[in-house]
Amino acid sequence: MGVGLCVLAAPEIVVGAVIVAGVVVVGFAIKEALDAYPLDMGPPEVRPAPETRPVPEAAPAPQKPPPEKRPKPEPKGPYFPPEGPTDISERERRRRCEPIPVPHRGGNDDHNKCADNIPNNSFPGRDVIVNGKQFDALRLFTRTLWEIKTDDFDIHSPHSQRFFARIKLPEIQREKRIAEACGYIFVVGVKSAAHKIALEALDKTLNVVVMDWC
Template identity: 50%
Template sequence: MASAGAVAVPAMVGICLLSQPYIVVGAVVVIGIVVLAVAIQEELEAYELRGHHSDEAKPVAQAEPAPWEPWAKREPKPEPSGQDSLPPLPPEPSGQERRPDCTPRPVPHLGGDALHNKCADRVPRNDFRGSDALVNGKHFDALQLQERVLWEVKTDNFDTYSVYLQRTVPDRQVRELRRERDLARACGFDFRVGVRSPEHQAALERLDGTLEIVVMDWC
């Protein structure tokens, strides 16, 4: 209706101007004011309409709250200093053998076999008569220090053994005698074995000809 009124007013004013020329100036002023007021009203209505649609089309975005994080996680972690970081420890040595104790020491005879001790003490030139010789952790039965020979004495009654024992006993003894020889040689000594019978001597030599076997004629 505002637009229709704006069109009708100039028409009516035009008619009045044609009939009464003396009011031309006043009519022009009135027409200008009316047209200006109509234009301002239309612009206000259009502005309100645009603002209304703009508010509906662009809703205000609400900022989402930051996720909660425990205080312990948000605390800055201290940087490791050079003093805190220690070099790794070297690995423990493995497979290292104990250094042998090669200094002969007299120690009491092991066991209480009187015959065995008598045969050991009567080894010719035995420097530890009445004692064993402790070398490289082993009790040897006799020591000839000048010749650097260590002795192991066997006093088995081999001739009285059964066939089974004559076959099994030497096998077990040879394994032990080899170990004792290695201990003596590790300290720079030779190694000899004393037995009471040639049969026992032969049985041991058949199993290991590198062993030095002596029949003890003093025992």
């Protein structure tokens, strides 16, 4: 077998050229030529170092004072509600419920006499205004408001008596609501037992008194 020799005369010979002798590839000569011929690639490229920014320092975590130095909550004293009514509507209601004595309406002396002679009348000779309504009398000690009815009830037939009682009932019930809304007891004074029976038959919650003093 013949051996072919390849001599490199200059670096322009393509790198990796080989001489084939038969089926054997000879590359040793190429490697020796490359090692012997210095390659001038210029100075190595120097890359600038990446600029680093200073990391801000984290704020120190607040330290909790030791248990003995922590402020202790002030003890709460007993709760005292404010004196007197705090709601304006409640003050107004109390003001309207205060009794105001006023002269009798006049025009019916028999009616006024019966009202003045009510036992323990606090304002004889006067009516009393409570919550906008004028009542015939007030027994202040027991907080009792009176409304007097001096109709000649007995002269009418039983049918007329029942009709008359029904006609007068709504006004009597309204007076009762006004009195009780202000904390008063309400009493209706009549001159006959028949009148008392007729009113109580229509409204069992009414307090009807026969006035035996007039």
